[in-house]
Amino acid sequence: MSEQHFLHGFLNPKKSVAFYGANNKGGSLAAIQIMDLIKSGYDGNIYPIHLKLDSVMGFKAYKSLAEIPEIPDLVIIVLPAKVVPQIFKECGEKGVKKIILISGGFRELTDDRKNSLTEEICNIADSYGMRFIGPNCLGVFNNWYHPENEYSAFNIAIWEKLKKGNFSIASQSGTLSSHIWFDPSSVDVGLSKSLSVGNEANIDIVDCLEYYKNDDQTQVIGLYIEELKRGKKFLELAKEVTSTKPIVSIYVGGTEAGNRALQSHTGSLAGNSRLYDAAFKATGIIRTDYVQEFLDVALILSNGVLLKGNRLGIITNSGGPGAMIANNAEKKGLIVPEFSKSLQIELKEHLPSNASFKNPVDCAFDMDLPYFYITLPELLMKSGEVDAIIQYGVVGFQDVLDDFLNYEKIAKSAEFTNQPVEVVDNLAKKLVIPTVQNSRKYQVPILHVSPMPFNSPWSKRLRENGFLLFRLWDRPVNALAKVYEYVSYIQKSK
Amino acid sequence: MSEQHFLHGFLNPKKSVAFYGANNKGGSLAAIQIMDLIKSGYDGNIYPIHLKLDSVMGFKAYKSLAEIPEIPDLVIIVLPAKVVPQIFKECGEKGVKKIILISGGFRELTDDRKNSLTEEICNIADSYGMRFIGPNCLGVFNNWYHPENEYSAFNIAIWEKLKKGNFSIASQSGTLSSHIWFDPSSVDVGLSKSLSVGNEANIDIVDCLEYYKNDDQTQVIGLYIEELKRGKKFLELAKEVTSTKPIVSIYVGGTEAGNRALQSHTGSLAGNSRLYDAAFKATGIIRTDYVQEFLDVALILSNGVLLKGNRLGIITNSGGPGAMIANNAEKKGLIVPEFSKSLQIELKEHLPSNASFKNPVDCAFDMDLPYFYITLPELLMKSGEVDAIIQYGVVGFQDVLDDFLNYEKIAKSAEFTNQPVEVVDNLAKKLVIPTVQNSRKYQVPILHVSPMPFNSPWSKRLRENGFLLFRLWDRPVNALAKVYEYVSYIQKSK
Numbered sequence: 001m002s003e004q005h006f007l008h009g010f011l012n013p014k015k016s017v018a019f020y021g022a023n024n025k026g027g028s029l030a031a032i033q034i035m036d037l038i039k040s041g042y043d044g045n046i047y048p049i050h051l052k053l054d055s056v057m058g059f060k061a062y063k064s065l066a067e068i069p070e071i072p073d074l075v076i077i078v079l080p081a082k083v084v085p086q087i088f089k090e091c092g093e094k095g096v097k098k099i100i101l102i103s104g105g106f107r108e109l110t111d112d113r114k115n116s117l118t119e120e121i122c123n124i125a126d127s128y129g130m131r132f133i134g135p136n137c138l139g140v141f142n143n144w145y146h147p148e149n150e151y152s153a154f155n156i157a158i159w160e161k162l163k164k165g166n167f168s169i170a171s172q173s174g175t176l177s178s179h180i181w182f183d184p185s186s187v188d189v190g191l192s193k194s195l196s197v198g199n200e201a202n203i204d205i206v207d208c209l210e211y212y213k214n215d216d217q218t219q220v221i222g223l224y225i226e227e228l229k230r231g232k233k234f235l236e237l238a239k240e241v242t243s244t245k246p247i248v249s250i251y252v253g254g255t256e257a258g259n260r261a262l263q264s265h266t267g268s269l270a271g272n273s274r275l276y277d278a279a280f281k282a283t284g285i286i287r288t289d290y291v292q293e294f295l296d297v298a299l300i301l302s303n304g305v306l307l308k309g310n311r312l313g314i315i316t317n318s319g320g321p322g323a324m325i326a327n328n329a330e331k332k333g334l335i336v337p338e339f340s341k342s343l344q345i346e347l348k349e350h351l352p353s354n355a356s357f358k359n360p361v362d363c364a365f366d367m368d369l370p371y372f373y374i375t376l377p378e379l380l381m382k383s384g385e386v387d388a389i390i391q392y393g394v395v396g397f398q399d400v401l402d403d404f405l406n407y408e409k410i411a412k413s414a415e416f417t418n419q420p421v422e423v424v425d426n427l428a429k430k431l432v433i434p435t436v437q438n439s440r441k442y443q444v445p446i447l448h449v450s451p452m453p454f455n456s457p458w459s460k461r462l463r464e465n466g467f468l469l470f471r472l473w474d475r476p477v478n479a480l481a482k483v484y485e486y487v488s489y490i491q492k493s494k
Numbered sequence: 495m496s497e498q499h500f501l502h503g504f505l506n507p508k509k510s511v512a513f514y515g516a517n518n519k520g521g522s523l524a525a526i527q528i529m530d531l532i533k534s535g536y537d538g539n540i541y542p543i544h545l546k547l548d549s550v551m552g553f554k555a556y557k558s559l560a561e562i563p564e565i566p567d568l569v570i571i572v573l574p575a576k577v578v579p580q581i582f583k584e585c586g587e588k589g590v591k592k593i594i595l596i597s598g599g600f601r602e603l604t605d606d607r608k609n610s611l612t613e614e615i616c617n618i619a620d621s622y623g624m625r626f627i628g629p630n631c632l633g634v635f636n637n638w639y640h641p642e643n644e645y646s647a648f649n650i651a652i653w654e655k656l657k658k659g660n661f662s663i664a665s666q667s668g669t670l671s672s673h674i675w676f677d678p679s680s681v682d683v684g685l686s687k688s689l690s691v692g693n694e695a696n697i698d699i700v701d702c703l704e705y706y707k708n709d710d711q712t713q714v715i716g717l718y719i720e721e722l723k724r725g726k727k728f729l730e731l732a733k734e735v736t737s738t739k740p741i742v743s744i745y746v747g748g749t750e751a752g753n754r755a756l757q758s759h760t761g762s763l764a765g766n767s768r769l770y771d772a773a774f775k776a777t778g779i780i781r782t783d784y785v786q787e788f789l790d791v792a793l794i795l796s797n798g799v800l801l802k803g804n805r806l807g808i809i810t811n812s813g814g815p816g817a818m819i820a821n822n823a824e825k826k827g828l829i830v831p832e833f834s835k836s837l838q839i840e841l842k843e844h845l846p847s848n849a850s851f852k853n854p855v856d857c858a859f860d861m862d863l864p865y866f867y868i869t870l871p872e873l874l875m876k877s878g879e880v881d882a883i884i885q886y887g888v889v890g891f892q893d894v895l896d897d898f899l900n901y902e903k904i905a906k907s908a909e910f911t912n913q914p915v916e917v918v919d920n921l922a923k924k925l926v927i928p929t930v931q932n933s934r935k936y937q938v939p940i941l942h943v944s945p946m947p948f949n950s951p952w953s954k955r956l957r958e959n960g961f962l963l964f965r966l967w968d969r970p971v972n973a974l975a976k977v978y979e980y981v982s983y984i985q986k987s988k
Contacts, residue, residue: 026898038901058901081848104858105848159897173814179888179945183965186947224814250818257820257830261813261854289822290968319755320667320718324744326751328783336751354575354599360755364598394673403653404520407532407552451673453680471677474784 002215006131009098011142013073016045020087021078022056030078031057033156040155071095081105085120092128101134118201137198138174143191144217165190166219167302170208172197176224185455189299192217206230213241220301223249235283242284246486248297249285251276284489286482296479305445310334310484313386314360315376321392321473322360332481343383373431381442389446390476399458428461436466447476496709500625503592505636507567510539514581515572516550524572525551527650534649565589575599579614586622595628612695631692632668637685638711659684660713661796664702670718679949683793686711700724707735714795717743729777736778740980742791743779745770778983780976790973799939804828804978807880808854809870815886815967816854826975837877867925875936883940884970893952922955930960941970
């Protein structure tokens with residue numbers, strides 16, 4: 001269905017892309033965008049256009065668009081605003097239908113001449129039947145350009161190779177659509193598509209939402225909004241979308257300094273924060289002020305296991321985090337119910353004598369891993385007494401044990417032996433996969449927390465096998481509470 | 495001064511330490527604690543006590559304390575509660591004066607027999623003139639045990655080697671005193687000392703605060719509190735301490751589930767959250783519910799540059815983060831003032847035409863690094879118009895440029911050359927050090943944000959030269975607002 005939408009072509013230029021503004025300076029934006037294309041394995045033709053250079057970034061350069069031997073599917077422009085009308089005309093004459101206008105310097109400067117520049121390019125685009133994204137944007141990213149290839153994408157926006165997923169973004173800030181993905185090692189959310197809409201002179205966030213609504217590769221939607229030009233249309237559409245696909249959104253505005261920043265950013269005049277808040281609530285949009293929370297909410301939602309209520313079960317092997325999680329959860333509208341007597345008895349059977357089992361469950365330090373990772377969560381899940389679980393564990397001990405081997409004297413005396421990689425790999429699978437399956441079976445999401453480095457070998461194994469892992473326990477509580485707002489909206493609107 | 499305090503000896507056992515409960519199983523707590531000692535370069539004698547083994551973790555084991563050829567400075571016990579009274583007597587007979595009682599299973603189980611166990615060991619300790627930390631604790635850490643040696647410490651609590659610093663912790667949760675330090679790659683706060691006080695049967699958080707008050711190696715104090723046994727004394731002392739050394743504290747309690755968790759954790763009965771809140775405010779303690787914020791506040795404070803007011807300057811090279819920072823800052827009680835006309839003119843002189851300069855300053859994408867890192871912050875600092883700065887920049891581009899070289903065709907055509915490590919090292923120094931110095935000179939803290947990996951080569955260089963770096967911009971805003979609460983308290987109490 002989404003193939004019919006005009007945005008489809010922006011994300012899937014199969015034959016060729018032309019670039020205005022690329023040169024051989026590595027730090028220039030257009031050069032980096034061409035590198036993004038290459039790194040992501042783009043297999044269409046790349047045509048740099050440059051008045052003087054014969055070759056740009058290793059590609060034959062053309063003096064003008066007219067000289068290019070085909071009509072590019074997409075033209076990308078990174079040149080000063082004042083030359084853009086002329087380029088638009090060249091594009092129109094060539095028969096180009098889609099343009100991404102990266103350049104800033106249009107509406108965000110409060111200068112009548114420049115505002116008329118926006119009008120001018122809109123008129124040119126209309127007269128040739130062209131659509132364009134921008135100005136003042138950072139490009140697009142489509143992780144499903146070649147679905148069969150793990151790290152292939154159509155990408156002029158994000159420096160790194162990203163995990164494929166079902167989370168798609170439309171953003172009035174290039175940072176949100178692009179920069180926040182520059183550290184894949186800290187983000188487990190799989191990205192589907194990302195659209196940086198900039199000033200929305202021709203294509204806006206409503207268009208993106210329409211596209212994502214029917215896109216099978218998009219199941220969760222992230223928005224960054226400074227201003228809604230088609231507010232009524234947006235809210236109607238959002239209400240429709242959230243009934244099947246959750247939306248998490250950052251809305252900036254409402255404070256004096258925030259509005260001043262917006263004026264210079266995309267030139268938008270932000271509305272009243274409370275109005276937006278009320279409107280978002282009424283349409284089931286999850287609103288957050290924090291970019292990390294935006295990503296955390298996306299991670300939980302895109303995992304596909306939605307909690308059914310607000311009862312939180314807590315499992316720890318350390319008291320402090322249990323208490324902090326419980327405390328913050330109740331402050332944020334989650335409930336940490338005391339377990340039924342029968343569940344307490346069941347739990348007590350297996351736990352050490354100094355453990356507690358009322359909720360939070362605290363196993364104390366000594367515990368066996370299969371019991372901690374599999375049995376305990378399953379007991380809670382199948383009890384029907386909780387809707388979600390947060391589990392804190394000091395668990396990176398395979399790495400710790402490996403470290404012992406560096407101290408030969410100790411390793412010998414304590415008879416440690418190095419575990420082969422496959423053994424540890426299998427251990428991780430054995431511990432993680434049953435719980436991931438149980439989470440789906442019982443529809444109870446479980447979020448794991450470990451103080452070990454997020455990229456330690458053991459943490460990586462947990463994540464690769466499907467655990468939703470956080471390094472500390474603040475974020476999962478807050479994100480889960482936000483997700484519950486959506487769940488609660490869906491239940492009420494049924 | 496702090497050498498006179500009885501806690502000094504717990505952190506500086508120069509001659510020897512004895513361990514009850516260590517064996518050769520790598521996963522056991524006592525074994526890990528001995529490993530902590532070894533890894534941290536402890537150079538006193540280590541005496542494991544074990545009824546059967548001849549050698550533990552590579553050290554000669556003794557059947558009893560009596561057999562050990564000297565009186566250990568410190569005895570550490572990791573054995574079940576029921577055998578502890580007998581061990582305490584043995585310690586008393588031997589002439590031991592200091593014990594760390596790791597074992598749980600005392601007061602946190604609501605069982606009269608076990609509560610009397612606490613009384614019993616307290617009485618034994620008193621009768622022999624012994625002091626003990628615990629029960630139910632995770633040990634101690636002193637990063638200044640050998641000040642001259644970068645990674646040497648007296649340490650039975652933290653697996654990793656940590657940067658030395660001036661932040662000291664006293665905690666009723668072992669997780670806060672210990673686990674949260676298991677990933678040094680994500681934490682730039684330098685740790686001075688850490689005391690896990692557990693159930694506080696003999697030594698409590700007030701003792702710790704007394705010790706830290708006069709400790710020159712402690713300039714910022716972190717507390718985790720579930721219950722205050724000597725509430726009045728604590729508040730008097732805290733008021734005194736905060737006049738020269740800031741305190742950041744997590745207090746857990748006030749929700750039903752939180753209190754249930756506490757009861758099973760350290761057996762404490764938490765008080766009313768609002769009472770604690772009011773008391774903390776009256777004594778200048780910074781309160782937070784979040785462990786990450788606890789660390790962030792500590793980082794800012796331990797850097798030693800305290801903001802003088804709540805006026806925030808924002809510098810970005812991307813609009814979205816500027817707007818979000820401004821928005822959240824004002825929500826949290828900071829002000830993002832519009833700059834004076836004269837400062838705007840000064841800024842405008844150097845910025846590209848599509849930049850904005852009212853506050854936030856947005857340099858747009860193209861900018862030169864010395865101007866971004868040095869000139870702009872200095873203009874703001876010396877203007878007297880801001881009390882703190884948050885700077886967001888897409889800055890890891892040295893790493894990005896290095897990456898270009900992997901694509902030979904491009905590297906050649908664009909004539910890239912690999913920069914030698916020393917050149918990049920020097921570049922980082924040249925960019926960072928003047929701003930760090932200016933921050934001290936003008937007493938305006940500056941927090942940097944970069945979307946690049948926190949441990950990328952370029953990010954590491956920024957951090958190592960003194961930048962306070964954050965990967966996203968949510969945390970610095972929130973932490974700065976918390977620090978301002980303290981500043982505001984100090985100003986009012988003058």
